[in-house]
Amino acid sequence: MQGDIIVEEKGPICWQEAGVGAPILFLHAMAGSRTAWVPQFEYFTPHYRCIAWDMPGFGLSAALPDGAQMAEVTSSLKGFVTQTLGLTSAHFVGLSVGGMILQHFAAEEPELVRSLTIMDSSPKFGLGGDMSPEDFMQPILSDLADGTSVRAFSDTMIKAITGPSCSPQVIDAAIGAMARAQLSGLVLTTQLIGNHDAMSALGHIRAPTLVMVGADDADTPVSYAEEIAKTIKGAQLEIIPDAGHLSNLENPEAVNAVLANFLAAQAGGMCR
Structure with missing residues (x-):
């Protein structure tokens, strides 16, 4: 790794970063935090400045007000990028709900997005299925309200969403990353996922886009990734073998190789 990881906390957001060069911002899943990358x-740190935030309500980042929606999250991300980090553009990588946030963000703030990578995500909640948002959200929110610990909740979720070939070591690391969440963050991300619909936004994305999905991802399956890639003009689709919903941890070698080739193709993208 190029230099030590530096953990910063300025204003409402805490993040970690390492390396120098063109910035890559990593946005974690509900099942994660800044330590999940x-x-x-x-x-990537030998060649890029890697930055991973704790989204609001995770780790040391301040929670958003109760009832916050996607607009408040994308506004928080914009402030983090432009004001806290002082960047004018960057490469963005988002996993699961992180990818959902970036679908809206890239459509709303095209000048800030040098490239976009969406991993194990969905263009709309329940695409092609019959589960309603309420059917998804209500059991989770009730479970959290009844006092289930974040650690126990994380243990159950991580074991449910990883693929059959995921090692116990990776599962333990993923549980540790997600267990850094605050209760407010889990509530927020549950509501973001249940209310997610970026179908009208995807057609407005103009950044070079890579869409990745684990071949064994049962939560946001290959068909979801295909829909995203089909709707974003010129998007590249890659299916990652031997990976479930946390493909960046389950098969990092394949993910890193695909992402490295994609970023290398963005010639002149050394933006700081």
């Missing part, structure tokens, strides 16, 4: 930091 270890394999990517190790691989």
Whole structure:
């Protein structure tokens, strides 16, 4: 790794970063936090400035007000990028709900997005299925309200969403990353996922886009990734073998290779 990881906390957001060069911002899943990108930091910091935030309500980042919606999250991300980090553009990588946030953000703030990578995500909640948002959200919110610990909740979720070939070591690391969440963050992300609909936004994305999905992802399956890639003009689709919903941790070698080739193709993208 190029230099030590630096953890910063300025204003409402806490983040970690390492490396120098063109910035890559990593946005974690509900099942994660800023510490969920270890394999990517190790691989990319010799050539890029890698930055991973704790989204609002995770880790040391302040929570958003109760009832916050996607607009408040994308506004928080814009402030983090432009005011806290002082960047005018960057490469963005988002996993699951992180990818959902970026679908809206890239459509709303095209000048800030040098490239976009969406991993194991969905263009709309329940696409092609019969589960309603309420059917998804209500059991989770009730479970959290009844006092289930964040650690126990994380243990159950991580084991449910990883693929059959995921090692116990990776599962433990993923549980540790997600267990850094605050209760407010889990409530927020549950509501973001249940209310997610970026179908009208995807056609407005103009940044070069890579869409990745684990071949064994049962939560946001390959068909979801295909829909995203089909709707974003010129998007590249890659299916990652031997990976479930946390493909960046389950098969980091394949993810890193695909992402490295994609970023290398963005010639002149050394933006700081």
